[in-house]
Amino acid sequence: MPSSVMPTSRNGNDQEPLSAVSAVALRKSYGDKTVLDGIDLRIPSGSVFALLGPNGAGKTTAVKILSTLIRADGGQAQVAGHDVATSPDGVRAAIGVTGQFSAVDGLITGEENMLLMADLHHLPKQEGRRVAAELLERFDLTEAARKPASTYSGGMKRRLDIAMTLVGNPRIIFLDEPTTGLDPRSRHNMWGIIRELVADGVTVFLTTQYLEEADELADRIAVLNDGKIAAEGTAEELKRMIPGGHIRLRFTDPAAYQSAASALREVTRDDEALSLQIPSDGTQRELRSILDWLDSADIEADELTVHTPDLDDVFFALTGGTDAPNKTKENVR
Numbered sequence: 001m002p003s004s005v006m007p008t009s010r011n012g013n014d015q016e017p018l019s020a021v022s023a024v025a026l027r028k029s030y031g032d033k034t035v036l037d038g039i040d041l042r043i044p045s046g047s048v049f050a051l052l053g054p055n056g057a058g059k060t061t062a063v064k065i066l067s068t069l070i071r072a073d074g075g076q077a078q079v080a081g082h083d084v085a086t087s088p089d090g091v092r093a094a095i096g097v098t099g100q101f102s103a104v105d106g107l108i109t110g111e112e113n114m115l116l117m118a119d120l121h122h123l124p125k126q127e128g129r130r131v132a133a134e135l136l137e138r139f140d141l142t143e144a145a146r147k148p149a150s151t152y153s154g155g156m157k158r159r160l161d162i163a164m165t166l167v168g169n170p171r172i173i174f175l176d177e178p179t180t181g182l183d184p185r186s187r188h189n190m191w192g193i194i195r196e197l198v199a200d201g202v203t204v205f206l207t208t209q210y211l212e213e214a215d216e217l218a219d220r221i222a223v224l225n226d227g228k229i230a231a232e233g234t235a236e237e238l239k240r241m242i243p244g245g246h247i248r249l250r251f252t253d254p255a256a257y258q259s260a261a262s263a264l265r266e267v268t269r270d271d272e273a274l275s276l277q278i279p280s281d282g283t284q285r286e287l288r289s290i291l292d293w294l295d296s297a298d299i300e301a302d303e304l305t306v307h308t309p310d311l312d313d314v315f316f317a318l319t320g321g322t323d324a325p326n327k328t329k330e331n332v333r
């Protein structure tokens, strides 16, 4: 495709492009294995985009192509208004990348890691020291700054990794699985850091295996499955794409289960768990009518749960349920 066909979405020559990242028909194979089978992306400046997919889906491959670490076999991509194939230096000058595997050197201190980055960005000595100190402070690493990075906890290493990425003051940041392997507290801490970046106007391209994380952080989410974008939209849009919620009734008495199962229409049975699912939007009115009906039929369930669709359901619906993190969120009311 000639580059003139690619919409660059510039709103003036010296302003940032409206699209921080745009890709059309990106393809990548390793041998006869197709990893990316033609993916399109469009990420507005200043937003958080989450590329969501299970292990091996091709998330890192997409990040590597967009950050010019590897080349695509086909398709086109522009990052910060620069073509990744023809203007990789322009792309590199605008982005920061925090890889899935840490770039932190454990043998030297956190501060030395930062100063090394400052050198790589050709910052004058004094400026480098100032930026390093500022970022170490911002990421709560001042106290540990003079200790070897190998002594840092997982959360501290990730924070240092991101601090190093920020030395060059990038406008677009790629974070490849920033919270994988972190404990819940460090994960929430990292979410706070990502929100702060966005508040500063940075565009964040995030990959994650965690639906909850995409739901929490991202303005838009793309689900990567089988080399293709299976769905793309806001968390709310994705949730609306799949059938609504349901009410689940669980029984301990097989006879009560049987009579309820045969009396209710439109139910999905689970004979082993003795549970029934009734499609429902979860409103008070619907809940009341189901309860009234159960009363009038003299049926007593042992447990009633209201299930509203979340991104897990979207993921399972889109991917056939393979290899996704197995989290179910049931709201017992």
Ligand SMILES: Nc1ncnc2c1ncn2[C@@H]1O[C@H](COP(=O)(O)OP(=O)(O)O)[C@@H](O)[C@H]1O
Pocket: 030, 035, 053, 054, 055, 056, 057, 058, 059, 060, 061, 062
């Ligand atoms: N350099 C490589 N050579 C061969 N296969 C690779 C290479 N890099 C990645 N792959 C394969 O591509 C697929 C996608 O990998 P990756 O992009 O790392 O997925 P993710 O980051 O979503 O876990 C995997 O099956 C992986 O084994």
Ligand SMILES: [Mg+2]
Pocket: 059, 060, 061, 100, 176, 177
């Ligand atoms: Mg990866």
